[in-house]
Amino acid sequence: MTVALRILDDGAWVSVNDDRKVSVSELWRFPDPEFCGCDLTDMVVEGFVEVGVDGRTIEVRAYGQCIACGASATTKWLPVGRVVDGSFHDIDRESVLTPTVRE
Amino acid sequence: MPTDVERWKSAVYGNEIREHLFEFAEEGWESIPEDEHDAWFERFKWWGLYHQRNGQESYFMMRIGTPNGVLEPGQLRVVGEIADEFARGPGTNPIFGDAYADWTTRQSIQLHWIRLEDVPAIFEKLEENGMSTQQACGDSWRNIVGNPVAGKDAQEVVDAWPVIRELNETFKGDDDHSNLPRKWKVSVTGSADGSGQGDINDLAFEPAYKDVDGDEQVGFNVRVGGGLARNEERFARDIDVWVAPENVSAVAGGLSALFRDYGDRENRYNARIKFLVDEWGPEKVRNVLQDEYVDFEMHTAGRDVREEYTYNTGKGDRNDLIGVHEQKDGNYFVGLNVLVGRMGAEDVLELADLADEYGSGEVRLSQRQNVIVTDVPEENLDDFLAEDLLDDYSPDPSPFMRGSVACTGTEFCSLSIVETKNRQVRFARWLKQNVELPEDVDQFHIHLSGCTASCAQPQIADVSLRGMKTRKDGEPVEALDVGLGGGLGDEPQFARWVTQRVPVDEVPGAIRNLVGRFAENREGEESFREFVARHDDEELDAFVEPEETDYDDPMMHNTKMTWYPYAEDDSMDASPSPADD
Ligand code: HEM
Ligand code: SF4
Numbered sequence: 279m280t281v282a283l284r285i286l287d288d289g290a291w292v293s294v295n296d297d298r299k300v301s302v303s304e305l306w307r308f309p310d311p312e313f314c315g316c317d318l319t320d321m322v323v324e325g326f327v328e329v330g331v332d333g334r335t336i337e338v339r340a341y342g343q344c345i346a347c348g349a350s351a352t353t354k355w356l357p358v359g360r361v362v363d364g365s366f367h368d369i370d371r372e373s374v375l376t377p378t379v380r381e
Numbered sequence: 382m383p384t385d386v387e388r389w390k391s392a393v394y395g396n397e398i399r400e401h402l403f404e405f406a407e408e409g410w411e412s413i414p415e416d417e418h419d420a421w422f423e424r425f426k427w428w429g430l431y432h433q434r435n436g437q438e439s440y441f442m443m444r445i446g447t448p449n450g451v452l453e454p455g456q457l458r459v460v461g462e463i464a465d466e467f468a469r470g471p472g473t474n475p476i477f478g479d480a481y482a483d484w485t486t487r488q489s490i491q492l493h494w495i496r497l498e499d500v501p502a503i504f505e506k507l508e509e510n511g512m513s514t515q516q517a518c519g520d521s522w523r524n525i526v527g528n529p530v531a532g533k534d535a536q537e538v539v540d541a542w543p544v545i546r547e548l549n550e551t552f553k554g555d556d557d558h559s560n561l562p563r564k565w566k567v568s569v570t571g572s573a574d575g576s577g578q579g580d581i582n583d584l585a586f587e588p589a590y591k592d593v594d595g596d597e598q599v600g601f602n603v604r605v606g607g608g609l610a611r612n613e614e615r616f617a618r619d620i621d622v623w624v625a626p627e628n629v630s631a632v633a634g635g636l637s638a639l640f641r642d643y644g645d646r647e648n649r650y651n652a653r654i655k656f657l658v659d660e661w662g663p664e665k666v667r668n669v670l671q672d673e674y675v676d677f678e679m680h681t682a683g684r685d686v687r688e689e690y691t692y693n694t695g696k697g698d699r700n701d702l703i704g705v706h707e708q709k710d711g712n713y714f715v716g717l718n719v720l721v722g723r724m725g726a727e728d729v730l731e732l733a734d735l736a737d738e739y740g741s742g743e744v745r746l747s748q749r750q751n752v753i754v755t756d757v758p759e760e761n762l763d764d765f766l767a768e769d770l771l772d773d774y775s776p777d778p779s780p781f782m783r784g785s786v787a788c789t790g791t792e793f794c795s796l797s798i799v800e801t802k803n804r805q806v807r808f809a810r811w812l813k814q815n816v817e818l819p820e821d822v823d824q825f826h827i828h829l830s831g832c833t834a835s836c837a838q839p840q841i842a843d844v845s846l847r848g849m850k851t852r853k854d855g856e857p858v859e860a861l862d863v864g865l866g867g868g869l870g871d872e873p874q875f876a877r878w879v880t881q882r883v884p885v886d887e888v889p890g891a892i893r894n895l896v897g898r899f900a901e902n903r904e905g906e907e908s909f910r911e912f913v914a915r916h917d918d919e920e921l922d923a924f925v926e927p928e929e930t931d932y933d934d935p936m937m938h939n940t941k942m943t944w945y946p947y948a949e950d951d952s953m954d955a956s957p958s959p960a961d962d
Contacts, residue, residue: 282419284419286423288650288834289650290795295415297418301434301435301795302796303799303848303941303942304942320852322850324798345851348881348882
């Protein structure tokens, strides 16, 4: 089963099968020493850069600013949802996200 | 590889979208195939329809492009009637009520909560009355802006209104220019006050004198590649061309064709012409324009009048067009302050009546989201100024009221990070009550944008506010970055972002403290902008000093995660959309 994934309106949101699923303005926490010096980056999502699927997991790379230290950067791949039986299910993005390792 | 948007555009774009739009409207929202939503909503923009943000599916923002902000006699009433009848949705705004119209920073009109099913009826009514939504959004010629009182302004060097009308008639609906790599924003100004704000547009025509065959003529100098979006602010660059009024269309069409052919269609972030001007430099833009797109020899730039610019400069008269001003013909135009550009439908209708009664019925919209009633004879002025409606839309407002500009924000916009219009109203009211500016300062511009797209033009204000987030006592709250000292004029300057992520409830206190430091440390009659220019970022950051006050902000939470920030049950799950048929 294929999923249509795209980023629209200048990176404002992620569309999964023509439905807006993830949007700028969320606050995400994740460990990423390359993003900034904080133990846990606390980032406001300002724009989506890439979206992809790894198995059933929908992942994105997003641009944003860490509100603890002020550093701005683009994240590694972060999981935002899962596709089960063709429909999208949110991953709890208010708890800590774990960057995935990609080749 | 072409982007999805480019693929969709090459399949169906421009005028032909209308047929599809009407078919969908006839058959109802449900008839848009689910796997084609993204493509159709992208295309609908070309006809002025923006799908509202998530939680508000099936409702649209509709933008009406009014060239140069001119609403001919009768048109304001039509807008009020359409707002009253069709711009009503499931959410009530606690300040503005159920039906309202927004005057935008590009002299357009925006209505919200529009249903697809109503679009044909609205288009019919608009078109019967000489108005249109065509190309109000999307990748083509947008609404053309300028000095709203063109043709009437006593300060005018050249009348830009016939030029704007010609451009509008030529390039609206012209298939050769309907599918550009990105939006194309044009400003044509004929007055010496700079009120067309050409510097922040893709293409600007500004008044200039040129010696042609021993004869001094008035026409326009040309600048290209301005814009504010995405942390990539640019002022338009001088390409060393002067053009006579009758040749503006040829040069503008040449530049739009150059953009069509050479603009970047692979990467939408890099598509605006400002990036092409970065890459090529103004000289190459001029050369390619001359060699490939214009079949007469273009003149070099003429003598401009930029030194006389006052609009949005932070100094001198006429930073805006509020108040009573004499026209060329001896009548008056009266600029009324519309706080954050939003007016309830009933007020719009009442204003239409007043414009009829005291003026010619015409009104015009400025780039500071205000409305101007024109053609008021001197003998009508006192009675007009005594009307009750002008208590709310004042020709002589507090500096904090007249200086306020705000974009759409989380109420409807999918790009937004924070709530904006209602917040700016609360800020302005609090500042008016609690903050004293030095006596001689009657202008203080505060612009609030919900994200870096910068629709409220924050970078050219005294105080620029831009949506952010922060944590307060561990809880996520809406916040604003604070920039200072921006403005237009002969030497335009973007604001410097000096203080980051101020929790929204501490922003009014921060502005009060800043104004206090300005009053204490000001040298002579120096303007706020000059005061900012004299200090470094660190000093300014210290002046800002965020502080809680008795200002209360009811929208501290993540308003974007609601279906509508002001609903009693605002959770996404409570969303009443898509609307039932
Ligand atoms: C892809 C999505 C959008 C982008 C990239 C965007 C960007 C912009 C930019 C850059 C400006 C003008 C600033 C300049 O002078 O360069 C603007 C104007 C504006 N936008 Fe947006 N915007 C988008 C969607 C929306 C939506 C969904 C709304 C409201 C529902 C909205 C409301 C406005 C308003 C009120 C203005 C000022 C008026 C005008 O252009 O006539 N925008 N937009
Ligand atoms: S500045 Fe951002 S939040 Fe405000 S209307 Fe424009 S796109 Fe929306």
